[in-house]
Amino acid sequence: MSLKIKKLNKHVNLPKMSTSMSAGYDLESSESVVIMPGRRAVVSTGLAIQMPEGVYGRIAPRSGLAVKHGLNVGAGVVDRDYTGEIKVVLFNHDKKPFIIKPEYRIAQLVLEKYAALPVEEVTELGDTDRGEGGFGSTGV
Numbered sequence: 001m002s003l004k005i006k007k008l009n010k011h012v013n014l015p016k017m018s019t020s021m022s023a024g025y026d027l028e029s030s031e032s033v034v035i036m037p038g039r040r041a042v043v044s045t046g047l048a049i050q051m052p053e054g055v056y057g058r059i060a061p062r063s064g065l066a067v068k069h070g071l072n073v074g075a076g077v078v079d080r081d082y083t084g085e086i087k088v089v090l091f092n093h094d095k096k097p098f099i100i101k102p103e104y105r106i107a108q109l110v111l112e113k114y115a116a117l118p119v120e121e122v123t124e125l126g127d128t129d130r131g132e133g134g135f136g137s138t139g140v
Contacts, residue, residue, distance in 0.1 A: 001052045001053075002052070003025075003049065003050075003051070003052065003111065004049065004050040005047055005048070005049050005050075006047065006048040006049075006050075007046065007047060008030075008046045008047060008048055008085055009030050009046035011030070011046070011102070012028065012030045012045065012046035012047060013028055013103065014047075015027055015028075015047070015109055022108075023108075023110055024060055024108030024109055024110040025108060025109045025110075025111075026062075026105045026107075026108055027045050027047075027059070027086065027088060027105070027106060027107045027108060027109055028045065028102075028103050028104060028105055028106065029043050029044070029045065029088075029100045029101065029102055029103065029104045029106050030044045030045055030046030030047075030102055031043065031044050031046075031100075031102060032099075032100065032101050032102060033099075033100045034097050034098070034099050034100070035071070035090055035091075035092040035097065035098045035100070036092065036097050037092055037094060037095050037096060037097060038092065038093075039091075039092055040074065040089060040090060040091045040092070041089075041090055041092075041100075042087050042088070042089055042090075043087060043088045043089075043090055043100060043106055044085060044087055045085065045086045045087065045088065045106075046085070047085065047086050048083055048084060048085055048086065049078065049083070049086055049109075050080075050083055051078065051079075051080040051111070052080075052111075053080070054113055054114065055080065055111050055112065055113055055114070056077060056078060056079055056080055056111075056112055056114050057077070057078035057086075057109050057110070057111060057112075058076050058077060058078070058109070058110045058111075058112055059073055059075070059076035059077075059078065059086075059088055059089075059107050059108075059109060060073060060076060060107060060108050060109075060110050061073045061107060061108075062105060062106070062107060062108055065106070069092075069094055069098055070092060070093035070094030070095075070098075071090050071091065071092060071093070071094070071098060071106075072090070072091045072093060073088060073089060073090060073091075073107050074089040074090075074091055075089040076089075078109070086109075088106050088107045090106060090107075
């Protein structure tokens, strides 16, 4: 099993893990973008990916960008049947513009297993200790 990646631009780098124990593959920008404060941008990676069976990709924030620059990721699911260009939605929550240049590491791709199950309508759900207790029902 492998993660199949197609370069859509010969100048882009393949995703790689920063360390041998990383959970995500670093995704780099393939373009220059300025994200103004309070705004969002869709940033190209120049890559298309085909996920292995039973796996989807989750586009996750890079912790350093989130903490130091207020950048967060949105729209983070790459379905197995999507083979178009991977683009990253970035939100700038900081008070100053953020400048992205080609090859900046902008997000990470985390591969996650999933189960596609049939939907069954029922009239009752099984009992649990928590029941219908919602937000905060299990304590602090």
